[in-house]
Amino acid sequence: MAGIPELAGFPELLDDARLLSEAGRRQLLGITGPPGAGKSTLARRLVTALGPERAVLVGMDGFHLADAELRRTGLRARKGAPDTFDRAGYASLLGRLCREPGTVYAPAFDRSIEDSIAAAVPVPAHVPLVVTEGNYLLLWPEVRPLLAQIWYLDPPAEARRAALIARHVAYGKTPEQAEDWVLNSDERNAGLIAAGRERADRVLGWTAD
Template sequence: MCPARRQERQAMTAFPELLDDARRLSDAGRRQILGITGPPGAGKSTLAQRLVAALGPQRAVLVGMDGFHLADAELRRTGRRARKGAPDTFDRAGYASLLDRLRREPGTVYAPAFDRAIEDSIAAAVAVPPEAPLVVTEGNYLLLWPEIRPLLDQVWYLDPPAQARRDALIARHVAFGKSEAEAEDWVLGSDERNAEAVAAGRERADRVLGWTAD
């Protein structure tokens, strides 16, 4: 397992370079778990999905932290629905347990997936076969929760310009049904508070980088 080390933010990193780095991880000889983190709207899901698609199902599987969102019914019951996405709105222990299983269990491990269309998780939606050499996991709090970092071989922190990140978040919320005003309120409120929490773990990443889809 690679020790975390501080790195300054790199210049925008092209996708082919990141793909080469992920491919080297998948050739390490034992299963590696690559974490991709950063504040909301940093492009974590996009990068993780592209890496896994380019490597192919024989070499990489994507397991998102968002599959461990508490269900909306539970968030409403506990009065946390308006803060969905905050650290205490996830099954943190469940996520840690899954990563531990991915490191040591010899058989197929099943993981949940988050469906944005229904704003809820689907249990056992992702199969991780024993022969998969690389698991890519992405989420906001990989460096905030201390029990998670030791379970990851590398962590990349995405650090895009703040305004570009906010604009992307607003567009995402609008695409999933919020009005422009509702989206701006959510991004400048809940999402920005979560971004501040995420930034506290930045220095524990192996790499801090920008990236370009070109």
Template structure:
């Protein structure tokens, strides 16, 4: 598809017949969840549903047990195999068949919540978004093969960092700690995410 208009591309996927999966990747703070929500709102609940990768965060207690809590958000702090299994299930819905329930991530609790997002079998487009959709290591390598299209969001770095810090503060971190966390953890992850940019069908330089 030649157009770079996200809504035009999403509408075409939803109208192409059968179930399609659109992946939106990018570094932390790139605006992935915002774009996914806007597309789903424009298409309507009968045509699109958003299933975020963040629903597969490991629970805080498990991160503590594994000694990974201080780098929450890194690739090995997610249940990547579980995410891949859900994508495979979503790609081939049975009609008539049961509604599939996907997990969400509650930022106010900083915990995943199971069974939060219903995906009826007749919805033609699943929009999934997250950092590691284009990551090629371990279980993550299978994700790209399960996406009909993959986009990469690349906003200006200043804008991305500003709203990333604001998000951490909004969800309870002190400003100084939010800046330290972004510089230490989020930016390490951002550099890792950027390595998969070339695997995207479309790169969007949007704010």
């Protein structure tokens, strides 16, 4: 994601993720933090470094309610808030990933169309580690017991907001629209997410620029 610097201690994080993948049965690693913290960037780096035979990325964003449904219910302007996700569907999928013996299919979120694509991510039975990232892993109590560990990304707020504005602009918003969305939507959600910070297994920052 544009604007995100290197994460502090990535080699150690990769080693710890590798250890999880060698635990003898499938493990789920959660990565959470406020919008713009770099969750998907870290998750992709871990999965890429471990390779497709060892790790798969399943994002919570695949459980965004469809834009058509958000408009029908009047929630489109709050997209990204907890009640704009299929919370039960996400928890159900995590449970299936823990216990089902065959390939499990997960949805993926496509930012270019701002919507999810069903059954876009296959998780074969032999893959020992699922990395899942999303905003509310520590807010939704039914999710926490399904994850072996949760890592919380907590970069400096000003740098995080700048990265987030850059991302919104890259996907089509004007700078003014992006700043308004960040300050009036993303930051409201960031406050909810921060309430779970102390329950994370580890808290991570960015390196200095």
